[in-house]
Amino acid sequence: MNKYKETFGVDISKDVFDVHGSSSGHNQFKNDEKGFKSFLKILPKDSIVVMEATGYYHYRLAQFLYKNNVAVSVVNPLSVKRFIQMKLAKVKTDKSDAKAICEYALANEVPLYNALTNVQAECLQLFRLMDSYLKKRTATKNKMHGEETLGIPSKFVYRSLKRDKKHLDRELEGIEARLLELVKQEQQQQLTLLQTVPGIGAKTALFLIVITDGFSKFETGAQLCSYVGITPTIRESGSSLRGRSRISKVGNKKLRNLLFLCAFNACKHNKACRELYERIVQKGKSKKLALIAVANKLLKQCFAIAHSGLPYNDEYVSVLKIK
Incomplete structure (x- = not known):
């Protein structure tokens, strides 16, 4: 049973976030510091705010509310999606999604959000950047292969692609080195322990x-x-x-x-x-x-x-x- 005075579901995007309160209904705010403060003013005591993990967009609001002693939960978008599908919902808007998140939180026990440390925040940023560079490197490799299959690849094009791949290789090495440095600051013991598992290397443990x-x-x-x-x-x-x-x-x-x-x-x-x-x-x-x-x-x-x-x-x- 939900122990909070009111539950708020939040659907957040680049510019705005829609809010649905279990008692107060729908509201919309700007996705910036001013909007966060306006939202904070309408929150009753002993409320919980639930939002989906949406990459970059949810992070600032979650951190802001946590620092202002508001109970926050960041849930898996897939769980909410399946919940909506089970209800056979025919309408999908930001307003309806905020309501669905609110209903999901009322029907399920949601985990409380813990603010990230500076090290954790930087690690996640590095990991996202690494993911972006890995996709770019894969695309570059595919282009190189495509040029090779032509039979008479342009030397200029091929050299440019090789330089691009080499640059990405260097950047990825730098990111991995920085990640290792940060993890060692807070999780050196765990990093060492994981590598005692036969088959687990340093990169996977990291x-x-x-x-x-x-x-x-x-x-x-x-x-x-x-x-x-x-x-x-x-x-x-x-x-x-x-x-x-x-x-x-x-x-x-x-x-x-x-x-x-x-x-x-x-x-x-x-x-x-x-x-x-x-x-x-x-x-x-x-x-x-x-x-x-x-x-x-x-x-x-x-x-x-x-x-x-x-x-x-x-x-x-x-x-x-x-x-």
Whole structure:
């Protein structure tokens, strides 16, 4: 049951944010400091403000409200989307979305938002920049390949693309170095512990800590696997739909790819992962499915290590809480 005096759902965009109060109805404010203060003035005591995680746009408002002692919750947009779909809503506007977020918060127990430290905020900014540069580098590689397939590529064009790729490589190296420097300031012990898991390298450990805020965002390993997008989805319905099982691709693609690479090493050096891989293959399942299971297992092992504060141990890891 909702314990707050009033619940506010917020749909936020670049210039404005729409607000729906469970008692007061709809309002709209400018997405700037002045708008934040106007919103704060109408908030009754013991209220909660719920908004979706929308990349850049929600962050300033969430931080502002948190610093002004307002209860704030930042929820997964996918959860709200599914909630709206379940209600078979036919109208989609900023106003209706704010109302839907309010109704979602009334129907579900939503987690409270914790303001980011300066280090956490910079890590997230660096991670977003890295993601942007990785996409640009992939596009540049594809263009280089396209020019090569022409048979007679322009030397000028090809050299320009090579310079562009080289520049992006340097920028990405610099971002990774800065991320490592920042994580070491607050999470050096956790960074060291994660690397005791056979198959987990420094880069994967680093990304895991940044994405999960030091594993503080999740209560179980299963929640973490679902967030990263490394849980299998089953496609079966009666006799007409029987598709191949595949992973859910909701989550961070870069981290997911790193975990798959780690899974190859884990099959050789991580006892629990090796046994899992062999067991699945012996049942006649595909090697790809077995690797997905290994990646899932690895992630749960990392969660267990992070929460126990103990280094990996083949004999002990099986009794750790890795649900």
